[in-house]
Amino acid sequence: MNYNPSIDGQKTTLLGLTRRELEQFAARAGQPVYRGRQLFEWLYRKCETDFSLMSDLPAEFRQRLHEMASASPLSIIRRAEALDGTIKLLLETLDGHKIEAVAIPEGERLTACLSSQAGCALDCRFCATARLGFKCNLTTGEIIAQLFALEAVNRRRMTNVVMMGMGEPLLNCEAVFKAVVLITEPTGIGLSHSHFTLSTVGWRPGIEALIKAVKSKSMPGVKLALSLNAAHDDQRKALMPAASRYTIDELLSAAKEYAQISDMPVSITYLLLAGENDALSDARMLAKLAHKYNLKVNLIEYNYIGDIYRRASSTRSEAFFLHLKNAGLIATLRTSRGTDIAAACGQLAGTNDNNNNDDDDDDNNRFE
């Protein structure tokens, strides 16, 4: 074997490579290309990242793998478990960036909420990740490694994946789209594409890239959740200054086009903030938009992060929800999960602190 793993002093991270790339890696390591297919099987089908246990590879090749490659690019720093069974992991990349990933159990369903970036360049006012600023885009391997870490600590496979953790997925399209392909590859991890949701604050160029990728069949269509949080542009600008570079109409028309091309559902997520966007007049405007673009609405509870916002009261949330239902929309009012370990929407800050939730509204009803 002439492969020199230390040309740049770096080991090759295998997680995140496609079957074809693993074949090329095997060839560069002086092995027959089918060894690459065996690696694909071990990594993605059997979810095995310990080279020593890849029993159908020759012992000598396994030894070489230890020297020149690493399977997973993340290590688990801390784990926290909420009273409702939600588990949050604090993970560290090889570059020392801290990110978080969350597993949310709900009956038979176990949903992995994955991060796409360390920190975030956008500045949504209600979000703990925004305070970190942007650190880096995560690689495909780092995205998939979060899934595997959650599966390892939960000792079971995830039934659903949502990219709603730290960062804006559509500002890291290349790595995220490749992760979608690998996670939904039927001969690999094999998650159904209809169980995968990409969430965006409405980065229109990213939605256009998504449309292009699905149109060209370079990735399967997945569900899209558009984090709108406002029913008119001025309100959205105050809550999400960077994301409001595009008007609500521009975003929703792009989302509608994506729904038509992918044949996958697109939903609006709307964080209910007391006195900001929870009035019935807001519900009326939101209902109009949802009807116009034929979108489902998910209302979500705000989780306090020590800022100026407060969760909408149960009474106002329910009135808002009922208005949408009475307007003939498909709508849900979601309960926050993992709030006691700061694992809920908007709370991920790469610290695993448990103390940024002192909101005393403990209403856990869920409406559909």
Ligand code: SF4
């Ligand atoms: S809500 Fe999402 S896009 Fe906005 S700052 Fe937080 S992580 Fe970034």
